Amino acid sequence: MSILTFDYTQTLYTPEYLSRFASTAADADSALKDAGYEYTGWLDYPLTIPQETLLDIMNTAEEIKRKCDSLVVIGIGGSYLGAKAGISMFSDAFNPKEGCPEVYFAGWNMSAVYHAQIMKKLKNREVCLIVVSKSGTTLETTAAFKLFRYFLFEKYGNDYVKRIYAVTDEKSGELRREADKAGYKTMVLPGDIGGRYSLFTPAGLLPLACGGADVLSVIKGARRAYEDISTLPFERNAAHQYAVLRRLMEIKGKSVEVYGYWDFQLEYFTEWLKQLFGESEGKQGKGLLPASAMFPRDLHSLGQFLQQGNPIVFETMLSVENPTLDIAYEGGKSSYDKTAKIIEKAVSAAHSSENTPVMNFVLRDLSEETFGYTSYFFMRACAVSCVLLGVNPFDQPGVEAYKAKVKELLGK
8 A cells, every 4th residue: 555545535525626726736835945935945855865964863873872771852842743753653652672762852841740750760870862952042942951961960970961962053053052162962953944844854863763763764755755745646646635625624614623543653643743733824813723632532532522513623534554563352353453443434434424524544554664754744735735824834923922921031
């Protein structure tokens, strides 16, 4: 099967109707390359990423693996969610990959308890730290970095600098200045790529490689998605179809898109989707509210609303054709995954039979190539969807507003 398949028959829109918007979607995609948009370096980055950058990522990951059994990755938003999504997708739920450190993410919340418990757990372990920030001034990241920098200093003395790896701007910013002064190993976060589109840069690839991912396969998948979206006609171009359908849903009165997932390994992928779409699209009083639901767990909470509640919702389902593992039972006559897929089909049919349109994506598997393909697919579809909506996919003025208010209050 294809790496990613798309079925929108449960939206009740026909291919013939959707084809009316083929040229509109193509024009929106082409507009992404216009000079009017900043931060578009991600568009072809999977194709243009320097070979020496990939080698540096892989070599640095091996160095980190040799040094530690525990890795702390500090970042928030796009500076951590892509890596967290990938590691959650590839890894055992309860154990790190053999030969890889256990990866902890910090700085994505302001819970003193959470960060204190991480430090307590790491007290007698060998630790390295990756900090991801283009500016070095993001409040949550800065606060966590100060905590763990001192933690490493207390643990290793002046050698702590050999255990810090910074992914930041090439020339400017607080983190760049500190890294150059202290002597941290650094990698460049390209200036023309924003945080939520930075998955295929060292911001995403270095933590992924440390967690045991084959980053070359991740890039291979992203390149395949780039080629498919750039060359396939509309009737086979799922990214363009999905972007158009999202706008049609909005016109139809839908204001909430629920990403429903069936494999627990997709939990943080849907968190990444929420950040990608919410921050790209939610401005000027426009946009769909992205939400997520884990099925069947949330069938026993949100399921009633999705079935018969306020008809403001449509669902985008994510399922996996070939799970990482399966369990046979009843003497081998059935399997856990086979039963799960029966439930999946029943839920999609039931929800769409009321007033909740359903779109279905099926991932071939949970491999690195599939992760790279699917991630690039949604990044591109999101950007096209934003152009169709008439908003800039690459800024976030609302986020900047809250940051300014926090700085004002801290100053008081």
